[in-house]
Amino acid sequence: MDLLAIFHRLLAEFGPQGWWPLTAHSGSNPTKRGSHSGYHPGDYSFPKTQEEQFEIAVGAVLTQNTAWTNVEMALRNLADAKALHNPKSLLNLPKDQLQKAIRPAGYFNQKSEYLHALATFFTTCNEPPTRQKLLDVRGIGEETADAILLYAFSVPTFVIDAYTKRFLLHRGILSGNEPYKIVQQLFHDSLPHNTVLFQEFHALLVELGKRYYSKKPYGDHIDWDKKDGENYRFG
DNA sequence: AACCAGGACGTGA
DNA sequence: TCACGTCATGGT
Structure with a gap:
């Protein structure tokens, strides 16, 4: 299962995340979904x-x-x-x-x-x-x-955080603590360089991390073999 | 009451 | 380079 397939699976599972969250003061019009008020899922005009x-x-x-x-x-x-x-x-x-x-x-x-x-x-x-x-x-x-x-x-630059490394390590995509640049190249080499795709994917990985890769033992409840229709198109 | 959170930096080896 | 200690508050 490649990274793009993982992205589609996460998107189907969690839906658009609406990152980066913004406070209301800045004049934006954030919708009130997600766990905080500043998210704007599905709106990529920020x-x-x-x-x-x-x-x-x-x-x-x-x-x-x-x-x-x-x-x-x-x-x-x-x-x-x-x-x-x-x-x-x-x-x-x-x-x-x-x-x-x-x-x-x-x-x-x-x-x-x-x-x-x-x-x-x-x-x-x-x-x-x-x-x-x-x-x-x-x-x-x-x-x-x-x-x-x-x-x-x-x-379109991919953000690598601790959750992402934990997840990739747990799935055997990483073997140890590879340096930041190496992990980033993994994403850059196997995904279309599309800003919205990169934003969503990183946000989804954080959501996944918050749910399942916070405290040990690590491991998610995602059915990674399930196929979702290609309902979302990025890049 | 430990443990964790969307890391970066300084240090010594 | 690289592993390790430090930095600080609030929620669980």
């Missing part, structure tokens, strides 16, 4: 504004090794402090207030520095940045860089 692009990038940093529910609180605090509209608004927020706002997301000492670096970068960022430029920003590693590219700038 982000619509630079505000939303920036919010996605901020969320990508805040969610590092952190539950999204915690990130939501931090994002709400930032929005209330009017520091989430654009890079400058965040840079205008005093450091202690920034740390207070993002405290629910954990690692507030590190992440306040990361967000400062991110906002500084975004003030001098003309549309899709290169991956390397993002990696040069303090606090942005490979996964966060790819998440920003894929969800904020609609660049």
